[in-house]
Amino acid sequence: MTGRPALVRNAVTVLVFIALEVLCIVMIANNSVVQRYKILGGIREAQASLWQRTSDIRSYFSLRKDNLALVQENEDLRRQLSLYEAIPTDPDSLPSHLPSLYSYTAAEIVKSTHGKQHNYLLINKGARQGIGEGMGVITANGVVGIVDAVSDNYAYVISFLNTEQSISARLVKSDHFGLMRWEGVNPHKATLTEISLYCGAAEGDSVATSGHSSIFPPDIPVGVISKIKPVSGLYLNLEIDLFQDFTSLRHVYVVANNDREEIEALVNEEEKEEKK
Amino acid sequence: MKDNWGRILFYVIILALQIVLSGYVNIGPYIYLCCLPLLVIYLPLDQETGVSMIIAFACGLIVDFLCDGIMGLNAAAAVALAAVRKPLYAACFSKDNLERAVIPTIQEAGVLRHINFILVSLAVYFIVYICLDSVGMESLTTTLLRFVLSCAANLVLILALDYSMFNSRR
Secondary structure, eight states: OOOOHHHHHHHHHHHHHHHHHHHHHHHHHOOOOOHHHHHHHHHHHHHHHHHHHHHHHHHHTTTHHHHHHHHHHHHHHHHHHHHTTTTTGGGGGOOOOOSEEEEEEEEEEEEOOSSEEEEEEEESSSSGGGGOTEEEEEETTEEEEEEEEEEEEEEEEEEEEETOOOOEETTTOOOOOOEOOOOOOOTTTTEEEETTTSEEEEEOOOOEEEOOOHHHTTTTTEEEEEEEETTTTTTEEEEESSOOOGGOOEEEEEEEEETTTHHHHHHHHHHHHHOO | HHHHHHHHHHHHHHHHHHHHHHHOOOOTTTTEEEEEEHHHHSOOSOOOOOHHHHHHHHHHHHHHHTTTTTTTHHHHHHHHHHHHHHHHHHHHHHHHHHTTOOOOOOOHHHHHHHHHHHHHHHHHHHHHHHHHHHHTOSSSHHHHHHHHHHHHHHHHHHHHHHHIIIIIOO
């Protein structure tokens, strides 16, 4: 009774036991309504519980896929939204074809830093996906950075958490705008500089992108005012609590201004004229 | 050979008695008189557990069929008892008995040990029987009462049968 034969014998005994008991239960269920109701109910409950668990496990493993699908859906919605934003308020001036000013590409962060003075991000979309230098990178919670260099499938983004980076932002309530930059200390705070003394800013007021650059679309909420600091009695510097948590970034959108080349050409031409 | 015929006769008597008990003796909803466990207990000890379970299943089915009960109920309980029979022997009697495939008499094992063994066997049998019969439709009190009374009544019945059939023969 030792070793393999004993093991096989025990396994056969267990199998015979299970088979006979199952046979008995089937017979009981077939011969009595009450027992059938109860036994089938129990079996169905066990089945449902098993399916629920299987489904939970399957959902867990498909979370990444679901996330990507949601990101894609967001991208499409943003594209549609920018189309509606391009519609003029005067109905008579509606053009026959409505071009979208901004287009969005969803991307995933491959690598990022947030503990340095000059932080950067590496995203998994590059030239092949239509990403170019100078494009903005955003999320629903604010500005993330600007594309600095691209390879075929990746792009190097200079993070907003970079002391040399600044973006144009405005107070939502009063439309006063200024340059917002990171001070290099706290990744959750930034400073909106050179705001007029008469802007009426108060703590808790919202700040959004101004849209005055050709990089970021307007009205992306970036944060709220947490402190107001007058500078030399001439203007205000506003401390902003950023909505974007740079320490937990994963999915971003690369935003491209479709008229950017035209805008930049015009600006360059004007600057050349001024130099002459 | 003679021993085999004696054994078959014993099985037939037990089955016949069980049919009589099920068909003609009714002492209330809480007590189910059943001598089938005695048959399972006295299946040869040198027999494979799998074979014992199949014999117990067949005997249980015969009882279910002839007693107009729910088919499979006694069979399921008898199979469960046959499955745990050998470990119960080992736990209640000396392992020596199990190795020699000898079922000790009441005198050899002692009354208390024998009662203990039969009581545990009946408990296994009636746990399966009552659980499958009531399938959660009865209250816990009713189920427990049914279990305790059936075990007690059948302990007396089986001890009486055991003593009269085996000890007198030995």
